[in-house]
Amino acid sequence: MKSTLNLGILAHIDAGKTSLTERLLHTAGVIDEIGSVDDGSTQTDSLALERQRGITIKSAVVSFSVEDMTVNLIDTPGHPDFIAEVERVLGVLDGAVLVVSAVEGVQAQTRVLMRTLQRLRIPTIVFVNKVDRRGADTERVLTMIAEKLTPAVVPMGSVAGQGTPAAVCTPYTAADTGFTSRLVELLADHNDAFLSAYVHGDNTLSYPRLRGELAAQTQQALVHPVLFGSAITGAGVDALTAALKELLPSARGDADGPVSGTVFKIERGPAGEKIAYVRLFSGTVRTRDRLPFGRDQGRKDQGRRDPEVGGQEGKVTAISVFDEGSADRSASVSAGRIARIRGLGDIRVGDTVGIPWTKGPEHRHFPPPTLETVVVPRRPEDKGALHTALTQLAEQDPLINLRQDRVRQEISVSLYGEVQKEVIEATLADEFGVDVTFRETTTICVERLTGTGAAAEIIHKDPNPFLATVGLRVEPAPVGSGVEFRLGVELGSMPYAFFKAVEETVMETLRQGIHGWQVPDCTVTMTHSGYAPRQSHAHAVFDKSMSSTAGDFRNLTPLVLVSALRRAGTVVHEPMHRFHLEVPADSFGALLSLLARLRAVPRVDPVMRGTSYLLEGDIPAAQVHELEQRLPTLTSGEGVLESAFDHYQPVTGAVPARPRTDHNPLDRKEYLLHVVRRV
Incomplete structure (x- = not known):
């Protein structure tokens, strides 16, 4: 086989x-x-x-x-x-x-x-x-x-x-003694038994054994x-x-074990159907199988726990397995192989098929995109087509986050760099026939809680105009832990649909904090609940003016949550990149001046290596693009820069704000005018 x-x-x-x-x-x-x-x-x-x-x-x-x-x-x-x-x-x-x-x-x-x-x-x-x-x-x-x-x-x-x-x-070959000597010394560094045999002149260190040990240590990285x-x-x-x-090691996996795989790419076929590229770690998938899939329990999306983890299922309609340069139709695919699977309509990149695979390398939490731009169609009549196209692109790349501004009827897209703009623009034109332009790229900040805050509004009590009672307490949580919604009231105190409406609205509202930025890493506890039971006038049908609906909870929750956020307090944090720089010694002074102007902070003292300086530190994500542009001129093309998102830190100076895309619950009068047409 x-x-x-x-x-x-x-x-x-x-x-x-x-x-x-x-x-x-x-x-x-x-x-x-x-x-x-x-x-x-x-x-x-x-x-x-x-x-x-x-x-x-x-x-x-x-x-x-x-x-x-x-x-x-x-x-x-x-x-x-x-x-x-x-x-x-x-x-x-x-x-x-x-x-x-x-x-x-x-x-x-x-x-x-x-x-x-x-x-x-x-x-x-x-x-x-x-x-x-x-x-x-x-x-x-x-x-x-x-x-x-x-x-x-x-x-x-x-x-x-x-x-x-x-x-x-x-x-x-074995005849190259310099090679075999270097190989023995390298392998002995990672294998005590091998080192002992080398030190004691063991005659069993034959060339085949050397090659076998080289393969073993290469396969262990x-x-x-x-x-x-x-x-x-x-x-x-x-x-x-x-x-x-x-x-290199060949793929391992039990073809008879439980199905477990990962989706690493999504594309669409000629008829618009989704095609999932799946690496199967265990089990066998066959055409017409009912295949469960969903998000990995360990996955985080921009620091937010996904409330819809797992639980979906689709029927496999076709399988293509890669072999001899092409993907050929097959009745099944087994552990170790990569296949293109059709029929899983709601599947997304990063989803697990079957059960989560726990024996592979550590789960990768992608750094968040730190840039954002507004995508504008050149033809106003293309707004609907643009939204559809960007939604499909986001399905193929979950790290492209879309932000819909309902007030201005605009769409923002998150980015890792300026080249992505060209890719998105070309893809929209070539695949969807939508020509677009972009506004200026801005940095994506977050808001972190500085304390604990609570608020509540009670049914039938002013100033609450809704048939709902909602009380919420917000508390900061460890960085990277995401958002958790908890119940501090009895689950049976009101219909489950109302609790679900509050939870979903909390997650949505936290996308825009006091200053308009997302609020990650916090715990939100529902402390008060209440509702008006289903009622009607005598001999009449259901009257929603007398009875609570999910809409009452969805409309009230943002008002309560922003009140709690205000009492807790938030601080805007900007994304910081860790940078590694190698520059010629003669340009080091000029580089330090540039780094100071860009608010970059060295983490360690510069190290001299040959004729170059090595420098490591932190720089605001907003300044990375200018550093990339200035470095070649400053160092005569010899400077080498590596940078990647590392952490968020509090903004110094003026606090940046992002325009809101909702009806602004921070302004109660404006919010109520839009939501219930009265104050």
Whole structure:
């Protein structure tokens, strides 16, 4: 029976990973001609914008065979704006190839990716690409890898003629004593028994045993073999293909066990139907199966607990399993494989199918998008079509959060970076026929409670105009814990539908606090409840003017909750990025002045390494884009910046406010005029 390897190819933009994907498919005989990134003819870059810009935006799956092993290869984005797309894919991988350019070496995004791979303990091979390009220097790049990525690396071969189209990559063998000595020393660092045998000159340390131990430690993500080659000429690709089978672990899973899988991508078919890309960790799914799915219990969405976790079910109408370069129809899919499954209409990216898988790498909580912009249709009549299109895009990427402004009839979308604007604009035009523009990008803040507050309004008592009693107490909760709604009253004190109306309205109202920002990480307890039972006039039908409805609770809850928030107090926090900077020594002074102006704060003292300074600190998310723009000029193109969301911290100076998108319960008179048409 064929084994399966679910493999990710990751790299900084332009390191050549999509070209490497093409070369691997060609070497395996899946394609007859290698596509060109520049010409837009590659197998995995299918979006129009991917072809135009020569970058990968959406992950894509292709497959090929290495002897008796099927490799499902996932080509992932390299641009930092799409790190969420990359990290979604990592949870379904068995192993990875991290591509590094032999010319540019280790770059900012390379470090971010390697840190993530190490944190998730994903077995990784490093492939140094472009050895045929002028300026290639494998020794320099190997040193960079050891210094900036991980010291636990071992080169698996040599390169002759580097920097020329005739570059040749030769794998090391047992006859290369320098290689075997380095290999023994590296492996001994991670295996005490192996170290003891090495120190005592054990004759059983044969070359096959060395290779076996190398495979074992690579599969545990303890060491990282480094191979060299060129995706363009094909040099070194045969050695890489062999290493995939020898050094990376094949997929494991019990085909007869309970069904458990993860959805890492959603796309729509020609008829608009949803197609879920599922990595199956356990069990077997067959056509016509009733398949339960829902959000992972550990998942958080912008710090908010989802009140609708799990509980959904769909009937599988079709299954396509990846094999030999295409996704072929199949009656079933078993553990270890990746499949495209149709029929699950309400499924979303990040959903679990079957039962949650608990034996994989740690659950990934994605950092929240820290930027926001208003999307405006160029033609006013496209407002409805724009809303539909953006809703579908948000289904495919749960980290694209939409905010509907009912007052101004506008839609805001959250972002990780400016490049995402281009992607959204091109996707809306190409796939939905909607032309849009964007307003200025702003930073997304949050409001955190500073204390505890409570409020209540009682039925039939002024100033409460609604047939409902609602009392709420809000308390701060630990950072990252999300929002929890509790009952401090008897569940039987009124119909369940009324409690549900209060809970849902609480979650909705907390999206806009006192200053208009979301309020995360708090506990909301319902302290008072009451309602008017269903009544009617004599011999008449139900009269809602005498009886409570869910609408009474939905309308009253925002007034009570904002009163409690006011009494508790909130402080606006802005998103902060952790940054790592490497800059030439001669530009260090000018850089410090820039960082001070951008309100960046170093965390540690600068470290001198060679002719460069290394600096780590925090910078407001709003200032990252300017730092990215100024850095190349300031450092003559030699500065390297890594940054990613790290935490929120209180805003200093003027408190930013966000325009409200509701009827503003902070202004009771305005709110009641809109809701009940009277004060």
